[in-house]
Amino acid sequence: MAAVLTVPTFVTPVDSAAAVTGSQFQPGNIISDQVFFNTQSMSEADIQAFLVGKESACNAGYTCLKDYRMDTVSRAAVAPGHCAAYDGVPNELASSIIYKAAQACGINPQVLLVLLQKETSLVSSSSPTASTYRKAAGYGCPDTSNCDAAFYGFYNQVYKAAWQFRQYTNFPARTYAIGPTRIQWSPDASCGASTVTIENQATANLYNYTPYQPNGASLASLYTTGDNCSSYGNRNFWVFFNNWFGPSTTALGSPVGQVKEIWATDNMINMWGWAVDGSASSNALAIHVKVNDQWVAWTADAPNSTAETMYPGAGQNHGFGGSIAVPQAGPYSVCVFAVNQGAGENTQLGCYNITVPDGSPAGELKDVFSSPGSVSLWGWGLDPDTTNPIQIHVTVNGIWTVLQANSPSTASLGTYPASGSNHGFGGVIPAAGGPATVCVYAVNIGAGSNTTLGCRTVVVPSGSPIGVMSDMWTTPTGISMWGWALDPDTVAAIPVHVTVDGVWTVFTADAANAGVGQAYPAYGPNHGFGGTIKANPGKHTVCAWGVNQGLGANLALGCRTVTVLSGSPVGALNQVWGTAGGVSMWGWALDPDQTGPIPVQVRIDGQWTVLSANSANAAVGAAYPGYGPNHGFGATIAAAPGAHEVCAWGINVASGANLNFGCQTIIVPAAPSGPPVGLVQDLWATAGTVESWGWAIDPDSTGPVTVIVTVNGTKTTVVADAPSAAAAAQMPGYGANHGYGIRIPAQTGSNDVCVTAQNIGAGADTPLLCRTIAVP
Structure with a gap:
């Protein structure tokens, strides 16, 4: 039925551009629609060549825009007449990103290049940073706050800027719209504003993106700064565009207008839009349409209120539209012109390449993928001769299946809006394991023939478990x-x-x-x-x-x-030893008849003690995973100094007998006693002081001892309760906190210093060190 195109238009690129002056700036017509929406102004190769020319000397250690690459993600089409789908690719060149974003959203790629330059100077920068690329097009970066991190990244910035311009165009009811509008000189509201009659949607788009107009000071110094109330965004856009690519507007007094929609049906090319000439705003303009080499004349006198908004008093009847018959299906070139009245020249409203269908179905096989025992696919298909759903025939290795293209799908709306949105298809088709060739056909209705939507080969998983x-x-x-x-x-x-x-x-x-x-x-x-x-x-x-x-x-x-396992317990008495005040031991035991802990009975010289084998032991858990790790035991049992017979048994549960760990003779040592021991690890002098550190322990106590430091007969005490690895290593049963450190005032010159550990209990004080040292 209908193949709708977005509204790009064509202008001829200029080979060179003359520098502009501030007097040429028109605040209501910064750039014409014809230029702004001209997607064909540059090819991808043209963009790359342009970037190379602007960045001939890139500084070492930097990646300039001509060489910049990044991975891009695919984006679905937004809506009919909005941005088309974007196919992401790994390691995509910047020029490709700019070109594809422009094509997808119907924006002149020159506009995107100028936007990058006026926002971040990225086009000409010889030392761009990661931050520059992160906010390349200034999208999501208002003048009054920080940039929105959700839109960081070069691809994100370029695509979203193009998307935003298309959004402004498709939904023009905004603060800055065609017609008289108050526009500030700068972000500082106290600088004031003036009324600007915005003449076209392209200029409205620029003001919505950057909502300020240049004042006289800004225009008087195009390539430098103006005064405190100057703004430069839209000024710089106009300067860069005109100096790089030639005039951004048509001649003064020329008609303005827009082809709002153009589409093809069987043997017909259809369109509608509006046009008005400000020199004679109440007059209906002639519209000339060229289809290949044939001309058609219309009059823009149909109801359309856009011109009245721009030129109050112009009236409501400046719309045009109609259908042009063509002799056969195939590609056509269509150009639309608004004929000038008074000053100015004819305005080209757009040129389009459009294909008139032959009546055969159209569609797309979006995806085919395999799952165990099946092949899945989806897409869309329609016949332009009917709005009803059509059949989709699918072969999987020669076996036919019929689907109906009657599911909701917006994919066809961009090209065939009149056909409606219910032309999607999809299904899951049983398939044997191995390679599967899947071919899909849209079945014709009326004129035309069946359309092959594509063939794909997928592999259906199969084989042994x-x-x-x-x-x-x-x-x-x-x-x-x-x-x-x-x-x-x-x-x-x-x-x-x-x-x-x-x-x-x-x-x-x-x-x-x-x-x-x-x-x-x-x-x-x-x-x-x-x-x-x-x-x-x-x-x-x-x-x-x-x-x-x-x-x-x-x-x-x-x-x-x-x-x-079953029967008697298993286990081991890993170690038994005498310690001050008793007998210590550890081991493990479990009974195969249960997962719970069992008792372990210990006899020391006829005295019985019962332990429980319920402590964690990782080795037991690893060796007997069905029983868990909690089968360890250990304890210190009080015993007097001397020799003792120590015997132990793991007690049986259910069938079996007790596990005999055996008997051992263990010597319990006598408790240590006597005078303190210790070591002065260092003794030295600094200006006006004597300093010392070391450790001291009294065998009669695990508590700290007092250390006495005598300097020339004057005693000073310090408690040895600080951590000391040396003390712990020398006397392991007493803990680590037996270190000391002290600083004592001393006279300049020779000083006699002695360090003594004070006794606790039996014994006497222990001299640790006496030395004469010189205090500076």
């Missing part, structure tokens, strides 16, 4: 295991068969396993299996298989020999 027996261990009642298994031919859970000495058990691999879900996202996480199979005490051979579905064979997960 995959998986792992992750762990297996014994418990008091049987054999436990866990693992995962899936079959590429299905997303459903598969059986896992397990034999214990030839006796079969069936698990289902349907438990959650996050690792499987991450590794095989198409299958989901629910392919874990696990459980406990009852088994008698003794050795057992355990084998497991993942059971195949569809193509392939069963997966052997392996065989293991395990022993189910």
